[in-house]
Amino acid sequence: MPSIPHCLLSLALGFLGLLGIILLCATTRDMEQPPPHKYGIVIDAGSSRTTLYVYKWPAGKENDTGIVSEQITCNVRGPGISSYAANLSGAGKSLKDCLNKAVKAIPSDRHAETPLYLGATAGMRLLSQTDPKATKGVLDSIATTLRSYRFDYQGARILTGNEEGVLGWVTANYLQENFVKCGLFGRWINPVKNTVGAMDLGGASTQISFVPTDKEIEDPEKEVSLRLYGQDYKVYTHSYLCYGIDQVKKKVLAKITSGSGYVSEITNPCMPRGYSTNHTQEFIFGSWCTENERAQDYSPKQTITFRGSSDFETCYRIVSSIFSFSPCNYTSCSFNNVYQPEVTGDFLAFAAFYYTVDFLKVRLKRNITSPNELREASSFICKMSFSELKEKAPNVSETRLVNYCTASAYIHILTTDGYKFNNQTFKNIAFQKKVGGSTIGWALGYMLNLTNAIPAENPATWKVQMLGAWAVLIVICILVIAAGALLFALSYHSGKNDSVL
Template sequence: MARYLARVGELEATDTEDPNLNYGLVVDCGSSGSRIFVYFWPRHNGNPHDLLDIKQMRDRNSQPVVKKIKPGISAMADTPEHASDYLRPLLSFAAAHVPVKKHKETPLYILCTAGMRLLPERKQLAILADLVKDLPLEFDFLFSQSQAEVISGKQEGVYAWIGINFVLGRFDHEDESDAEAPQELAAGRRRTVGILDMGGASLQIAYEVPTSTSVLPPQQEEAAKILLAEFNLGCDVQHTEHVYRVYVTTFLGFGGNFARQRYEDLVLNETLNKNRLLGQKTGLSPDNPFLDPCLPVGLTDVVERNSQVLHVRGKGDWATCGAMLSPLLARSNASQASLNGIYQSPIDFNNSEFYGFSEFFYCTEDVLRIGGRYHGPTFAKAAQDYCGMAWSVLTQRFKNGLFSSHADEHRLKYQCFKSAWMYQVLHEGFHFPYDYPNLQTAQLVYDREVQWTLGAILYKTRFLPLRDLRQEGVRQAHGSWFRLSFVYNHYLFFACILVVLLAIILYLLRLRRIHHRQTRASAPLDMLWIEEVVPMMGVQVGP
């Protein structure tokens, strides 16, 4: 119940009047645009085993505080002196939401991804240099040269993995009787989840691997070192419960849209070559189209590459489509290789859990309406049935609102291809069993979209709890000293009273002895005086 209430609380407006809240900013400088995310967290609870409780800030209307601008920052490649001007709207937006008195202690991270990676290094450095030089002149955020950088695809994947597992509570190592609590590993450590993310241009996989792996041939061992990331999310390097070892790989060209382009290139070249060899005219006119098994039945389309044109018509044969896509996986004969012959760390499919995002969710939910828990045979049957439908039937169903509100004509047109591609990537490329039961396709986690920027700020601020831990230690030490001093003073007070009483008693006893001694010394003198007086009283006067 406590975790459920915490998730509900995350959807409420952030209390900017709370002086105990801290803030942080992350700018995601992507290829098509840049977005700024505002995060906040309360003071650390003082337990060195816990991470900061970071959440995305929400405005008065309980909406996430995020702003996006276009184009990407890489558009400043030839005019790097305008890079800070480009980001000004984002930082002004954040400055208006973060309390002014918190600006000087609010860290700012500017992290650039794919678009900037494509630029020459000198142009990257020129853009970053302008940001570091000019932004501090206008904004008071905590910002230094090391906080503006171009991150690798590997870093981006690690941050995404951190963000998902943090939101799912997989870094909480406390014992809970929660029905949703995942299976725990040794020493009470929770099992983390792996992520699969297929975008339009690239594909990414990330999952935790055991610290001890089997002995590999030298070539594979070298590849494994490149693809593995080991890091400590905890604030104390001496504590290892938050040390994770993650395999992460990004495959450029394996996203859904880019894979379609590669497939069309393959079909175009093979068909035209066959035409030349056999004297055929397949695909050269609408009357003699190439029958594409990866498009719905009856759908017509045109593939154009430079001056070459190929007319196609959907055949709707999902199984044949999958077979034609197999060469695009570029697998090798190596036992531990996945797509493109890249080394893949072993996955324990009997004790693992994965979340699939982007195309993994769109392919299962937008038109098939079976998103959520993935079941291979069920998905294959639904995808095959969809592919076999006439295009006219599909468009009519779309008009009748039988598909998801997110579905559009592009989704209807390429669903057959993308579902086959996703299936091939998952089972033939990454070697997931066809009946693998622990893949969850999702767009939101606990009703919110999880960005890799959350993982980035968790990692970047991992040492901040040390400040609160030191303050807590000083406070506890002061409290202990005060309690000890209080007890000591009480004992000292009573001891003083006892000493005074003892001194009084001794003084009285001494007086009593002195008085007794004086009494005994004066007794003979009294007798002598009596003896002298009494005879005188008995003397007669006269004869």
């Protein structure tokens, strides 16, 4: 029969073991429940449309940068904010529907600390060139609306081209998990991968950004240094104002119209046979990008009728004429005497790059894996009549449908003669809209950069609590081992005394 000391020791061991299990379970539960999330709102005010994004990330950050994910996306109704130059109050009002959705998506107790930021891109950069007063009025209207919400208003301003480009690069690499990824047991790790380049094509500008193999970037204005997730990066980036898809269309129309004496009807080789449309001279030459093409007898209200002829070769020559490929005052250039190092590595091409190439691949069933295949696809679509195009894509709007010829020819020239992709490097371009459910663009990159400036929420306290719990558990384990050793010693001596008797 066990002795009383043995019974008491067994009870003590059982108690200590149960306490250890309870503490271990509680500690494990604490590990699986990180601090509450924080939220941020970024409004991307592009030249042709505005989009609101709500992001969230853990309050405890990883290497000074939050693990940010896209929660909701809301497309603002109507055109880009630059179109409100004559209706300033309408700029702010246009954002309210999407802002109200953000109010519902974010917990109310987080509203006051949720940063709210609007960044305007090339559309507003163009407006600032022609009408600074209207530009200020649009931004003031937006600021008034944003301040009326309980969010932490951070400002509404126009991004520089380099900011837009490099933040798009940050987004592309973050979504590819080149900076950080989730490893074993939910820990975030830095995979130390090579980065991908980013190519963005909007309505008023286009950007290219990548980490070059060259040790030195010849033009310091095109170098941006970043630190994300404990790593340093030097990124080449450049934005080409007036080379977004909408402005390219106007530049092409200006080339076609120039020298015609502003006749009332002109053949447009980039439009399909059987289609015609009217444009005023103001629509064509009213942009800062085309005003230098105006003739002396410029008449803003005069209407010109353009009739399509489906002439690919002529269209291609006209689109090429909006570029200047010489001279180059650096060791290497893209176009318009802009320095660019040799493209290297993989690239993500998004926005209008994606929409145009996706149309060629899906609607026309064309492979796009080389420059030649892209040119052949462009030739194929440019030679089609309007009725043939409608048969291929009956659900696509006419305005968008008739511009695919210009867009595809432009993308071919831009990527090959402009950015200097060849048969080998072109294969490294992936034309994508999203990665893992998140949109590729500058907005997410901005939120990632912004989280560097937001302090983590009580991360030290959380870690101390965790360490304290584990310390107690270690002490209990030591006590259990010591008690076990004591029990063994008592049993040994008890057995020895029994044998003597």
